[in-house]
Amino acid sequence: MSITRFSFPTTIHFGAGARTRVADHLREAGCRRPLMVTDKALAALPVLAEFRGHLSGLDVAVFDGVFGNPLASQVMAGAAAFKAHGADSVIGFGGGAALDVAKVVGLLATHPGDVLEYAWDHPQVRPITMPLPHFVALPTTAGTGSEVGRSSVISDDATHVKRIIFSPQILAKAVFADPELTFGLPSAVTAATGMDALTHNVESYLSPAYHPLCDGIALEGTRIAARALATAVREPTNLQARSDMLMSSMMGAIAFQKDLGAVHSCAHALGTVCDLHHGLANALMIDTVLAWNVEAVPAKFDELAHVAGVSGGGAAFVPWLRELKAAVGITGGLAQRGVTAAQLPRLVEIATADICHQTNPRPCTASDFERLFRQAM
Template identity: 45%
Template sequence: MDVSKIHGFNFPCPIRFGAGASKELTDYLKANKLSRPLLVTDGTVAELSFFKEIKNDLQQKGFSVEVFSEMHKNPIKSDVLKGGDAFHETGRDCIIGIGGGVALDVARAIVLRVNHKRDLFDYDDLIGGDKYVTEDVPHFVTIPTTAGTGSEVGRSAIISEDESKKKRILFSPKLMARMVFADPLLTMELPPFITAATGMDALTHNMEAYLAKNFHPMCDGIALEGIALIANSLETATHRPDVESRAKMLLASLMGAVAFQKGLGVVHSLAHPLSSLLDTHHGLANAVNLPYGMQFNYEGFEARFDKMADAFGLSKNNGNRVVDHLFEMNDRLGLPTKLSAIGVEAKHIEELSELAEADFCHPNNPKPVTRADFKNLYEKAL
């Protein structure tokens, strides 16, 4: 893969990919007659040198720039409402989401909020709220800084209720970015833990999408290629990062987000309650639960596991090795393999199981998952 060149492709939206792609932002905005961007990012990224460079470059070239970075680690409705107010009060004409899944989810939700004035959760896709997304939305650009969620190419944002922390999905094709600048150089300074956790998030997206019960052979092919890229690059990106490993992880993350249009499954339903109840990093929650969820899914889907084993480089017809391989990956990446290591206690399991059963992902799992199954999986992983 020649990552020294910047490549352009269009799937599912226009993407500029390669080392230095983010430098094209100012010319792109000028070409689209945009001059007053709202940069949406999280508080950590807002302090990093590359973010300051992007901001300074825009200002030096005559752009009026405002930054919105008030958001929680698991974003909530009031974060979005504040961002919408910032857009209007400062007279912005476009939104640029810069960061990982949290910043891009908040940015996308602000894009919806700007011209849609109903209660934010009236637009929840799980209650048919997409039918209310009828107005124009601001010009939206995304610049990912992690290789995990793939939110840069998404059409939805997951935002929690302020009090209950229940997760809601805001969705519409209108919320897809008009342009993505995927620049692996922006991920080079990620610390090992974040690289590993977000990388396992991308792996979970690809694996769960491949197993999801819906018929979508194109997503299946993309998911297998995403798994192969991660198998080939995640450990290097974590422990000995170079531009090629970072580029492969960024592509695999994009692929996972495209593939999971097919659906996700039991692992995400195990992980989401950990974020809601205990504020666990989403990628870490997926990483710990992934081997247990895959163990649950193995029986009856051996042929699919054989293909995933091949993508992992475990040789053909070796699907029974996949679960052990996932435990070994977590060990090599310095990630925990037990929930007790991330603050989960036996007293949490009942509530976690209730939240998992109510989660929106497991209906697409290849086999049904009951509350008793969730309880059993949490107890195994504890």
């Protein structure tokens, strides 16, 4: 048997009110001048002002230049804000985009070059050679699980291609996962981000890579999301449902260090070409891709159906997914979201080049991607 290396190091403070512990944590770490990285929309909402009220005694600056899919220019602007404030730490506050930017603001504030030069696939990738500023994360959505991830997905401003900076050094020193921070999410955002969390758990479990620890986490994450997502959409202040989805989101992000699959390759292409929200893109593709994957790993689909509480075995899992999507308001196909046939060649090109489908349970060629996109239209 080959030797496989595992690591689950992130410290997590989980539960209602966890946000009130951030100031004490930073002071104990010797930090006094944090830069809060968040997105434009969130910065204008009462939830951020309320959180800032728990940071008394700290000299806090706010960088709210994140919007849409995170861009390299946003990271560089955040790094400039860090230096201008003389910051000693970073607070990531927001959804996946804000947290992905926050993870690497400290990197670019202390290291030379452009953020994309640290992407794992850069031809002359720069190493991380110095300690990074103290970084803590507070998720306000339950989808990407970026708060516990060791990667940051940043888009090239010119091409919109998503690039990945991957290093354990960009992990948060502590996560404050407070479900009350997700109460204000609109139902459509709750649905899209929730489907993102579910997709992470499902695809990581279906990956043929060897990682039983992740398999166990992914199955439990699937079970939790299956019981909680529709309730979180219908009842936005249901603390149990919001807590469940926040936990499922983190579990999916921990599990997908095992790797993902073709759903994510399609979603990355849709984000690049059509600027589609990542969670929504996953939701629009998951049933089409998984219906194609069933024959490759039927026993795994049986297990997914079991943990999701779906009767009828693995063959019933994809129909259940379609019913769940409808129940949370995600209806229609790609065409209803503005995707056109003229974009198919570029979508296929990006998806085929994407690394995620290399661990899909069924090998996926360019012609397969073209067929899947057409079926999802």
